[in-house]
Amino acid sequence: xxxxxxxxxxxxxxxxxxxxxxxxxxxxxxxxxxxxxxxxxxxxxxxxxxxxxxxxxxxxxxxxxxxxxxxxxxxxxxxxxxxxxxxxxxxxxxxxxxxxxxxxxxxxxxxxxxxxxxxxxxxxxxxxxxxxxxxxxxxxxxxxxxxxxxxxxxxxxxxxxxxxxxxxxxxxxxxxxxxxxxxxxxxxxxxxxxxxxxxxxxxxxxxxxxxxxxxxxxxxxxxxxxxxxxxxxxxxxxxxxxxxxxxxxxxxxxxxxxxxxxxxxxxxxxxxxxxxxxxxxxxxxxxxxxxxxxxxxxxxxxxxxxxxxxxxxxxxxxxxxxxxxxxxxxxxxxxxxxxxxxxxxxxxxxxxxxxxxxxxxxxxxxxxxxxxxxxxxxxxxxxxxxxxxxxxxxxxxxxxxxxxxxxxxxxxxxxxxxxxxxxxxxxxxxxxxxxxxxxxxxxxxxxxxxxxxxxxxxxxxxxxxxxxxxxxxxxxxxxxxxxxxxxxxxxxxxxx
Ligand code: ATP
Ligand code: MG
Numbered sequence: 001x002x003x004x005x006x007x008x009x010x011x012x013x014x015x016x017x018x019x020x021x022x023x024x025x026x027x028x029x030x031x032x033x034x035x036x037x038x039x040x041x042x043x044x045x046x047x048x049x050x051x052x053x054x055x056x057x058x059x060x061x062x063x064x065x066x067x068x069x070x071x072x073x074x075x076x077x078x079x080x081x082x083x084x085x086x087x088x089x090x091x092x093x094x095x096x097x098x099x100x101x102x103x104x105x106x107x108x109x110x111x112x113x114x115x116x117x118x119x120x121x122x123x124x125x126x127x128x129x130x131x132x133x134x135x136x137x138x139x140x141x142x143x144x145x146x147x148x149x150x151x152x153x154x155x156x157x158x159x160x161x162x163x164x165x166x167x168x169x170x171x172x173x174x175x176x177x178x179x180x181x182x183x184x185x186x187x188x189x190x191x192x193x194x195x196x197x198x199x200x201x202x203x204x205x206x207x208x209x210x211x212x213x214x215x216x217x218x219x220x221x222x223x224x225x226x227x228x229x230x231x232x233x234x235x236x237x238x239x240x241x242x243x244x245x246x247x248x249x250x251x252x253x254x255x256x257x258x259x260x261x262x263x264x265x266x267x268x269x270x271x272x273x274x275x276x277x278x279x280x281x282x283x284x285x286x287x288x289x290x291x292x293x294x295x296x297x298x299x300x301x302x303x304x305x306x307x308x309x310x311x312x313x314x315x316x317x318x319x320x321x322x323x324x325x326x327x328x329x330x331x332x333x334x335x336x337x338x339x340x341x342x343x344x345x346x347x348x349x350x351x352x353x354x355x356x357x358x359x360x361x362x363x364x365x366x367x368x369x370x371x372x373x374x375x376x377x378x379x380x381x382x383x384x385x386x387x388x389x390x391x392x393x394x395x396x397x398x399x400x401x402x403x404x405x406x407x408x409x410x411x412x413x414x415x416x417x418x419x420x421x422x423x424x425x426x427x428x429x430x431x432x433x434x435x436x437x438x439x440x441x442x443x444x445x446x447x448x449x450x451x452x453x454x455x456x457x458x459x460x461x462x463x464x465x466x467x468x469x470x471x472x473x474x475x476x477x478x479x480x481x482x483x484x485x486x487x488x489x490x491x492x493x494x495x496x
Contacts (some may be wrong), residue, residue, distance in 0.1 A: 005143075006162065007141075012043075015085070017083065017084055021094065023138060024065050024066070026137060031135075032135075033133035033134055036131075037063075038051045039133065051093075051474070052093050053099070054116075057120075058076075059078055062078045066080045068080070070289070074481060093441040097121035098124070099121075105204065106168070107170060107205055118142060122144055125159055126172045128150045131152050134236070135266065156187045166198040171209050171213065173201070177217065177233065181220050181225055193440075200238075203238060210239060215277060218280050218284070221271060222268075223267050227267065231244060235485075242287070243263065244401055246260035258379070259287050259291060263284055263287050267379075269374065269378040278368065279336070281370055285315075288337070289310060289314075292309040293311055309338055309341045313407055317330055320334065342357050349393065356441055357400075357407065358401055363401050366397055366401070403444040411449045412433075412436065412453065418454055418455060431468045431471040434472065436459070440452075441485075
């Protein structure tokens with residue numbers, strides 16, 4: 001194999017604590033190099049997300065040199081806990097050089113050996129741009145696969161034969177698209193052909209690993225390009241096939257884009273605004289169920305999409321659960337999709353309606369719902385919200401948040417209700433509280449002890465069934481409407 005060592009000047013700063021680790025290893029007589037994504041990034045003046053070090057020291061030898069360490073995985077990676085300049089703790093990963101045995105299951109080597117040279121370690125890495133080692137003490141790059149040239153040409157290319165490398169670990173197929181998206185690189189032709197050909201082998205990869213790469217792609221500056229690339233190269237159907245249903249699905253007058261393009265443009269806006277993962281996912285999924293709810297209306301002489309919010313909430317939940325996202329992400333994204341229409345219907349936005357939406361989505365999520373609305377608008381090709389209207393919505397939300405949105409915020413409690421009605425503890429108390437909350441949601445002025453005591457005395461006389469209905473009215477109305485919408489949709493598809 002050709003050896004290529006160049007002396008280079010890297011001006012990008014390397015954190016002290018990272019240099020300290022490589023220095024400690026070298027002083028103990030070992031080799032130590034920065035390697036992988038961090039070298040790729042500093043060569044482009046990008047701030048690395050993490051710093052990886054590779055060494056000829058064995059895991060036990062690494063551990064012996066540092067105070068606080070732990071084993072990270074089966075590959076001998078040792079995590080070293082260090083303190084950064086701003087005195088926060090940070091983990092630096094040190095991985096011994098290794099070679100890998102055959103990959104019979106397309107995702108993990110059958111064996112890992114630590115009796116290797118730097119050259120072997122670089123050879124097992126996925127892409128040329130990720131296979132450059134940097135010796136800071138000498139200012140030397142070890143670049144056996146022309147990674148530096150590929151960085152300059154902005155090309156992503158596998159180390160060695162692309163088909164074989166993807167057969168070893170199919171996740172590399174998705175990493176290719178994720179890295180190309182992140183760096184705005186093109187994928188070299190042979191590598192790209194192998195991506196297309198080997199796409200179906202993604203089936204063998206765990207959803208957790210797919211999810212992590214997918215999330216990283218969504219969190220880049222260009223997620224729209226990334227998702228389009230995944231679709232064109234045949235990967236998206238192994239990640240989120242539901243999104244593909246929107247391809248070519250035309251919409252009505254307000255919408256100049258197909259459902260697919262609209263979802264993507266909404267996603268891109270969330271990235272342009274640097275919003276967090278859950279908002280980005282909600283933007284991508286917000287209209288996911290328009291294709292299956294689309295109906296032609298003769299009356300309107302147009303397409304309608306009734307229930308796409310309700311169905312979309314369920315579909316996105318299922319999709320994200322399949323991708324093994326955390327319960328927190330699944331809950332919040334599906335909820336944002338479920339309620340995404342709220343802020344788009346201007347007539348609906350009254351103060352009491354805003355109070356109810358705050359109750360439904362929770363005060364902690366209502367601002368994210370506004371963000372999804374912004375993505376929806378921009379994704380339609382509409383101009384940004386006029387500043388006046390935006391301020392108006394914001395002030396309504398703030399006002400609505402001051403109102404009680406749960407029984408706990410009422411100016412009366414179970415104790416007081418028992419006192420004035422002489423009721424004993426039981427379900428009736430809860431029904432009264434919920435009935436009172438419904439009234440207060442209509443008009444917050446009613447949240448005074450005087451009014452609530454008066455109403456309690458009236459309510460307590462009602463038969464329990466009626467009381468229960470009053471309390472659950474808001475919630476029930478919502479559920480009924482959802483069920484009605486769903487049954488229409490199910491009927492049309494001939495399913496129950
Ligand atoms: P990021 O900037 O997101 O951290 P990265 O390239 O550093 O990107 P990591 O997952 O941190 O990605 O991996 C570190 C390095 O390990 C890579 O640069 C690459 O050299 C190697 N690597 C990671 N995953 C694989 C894989 N599936 N197959 C081969 N090499 C891999
Ligand atoms: Mg990395």
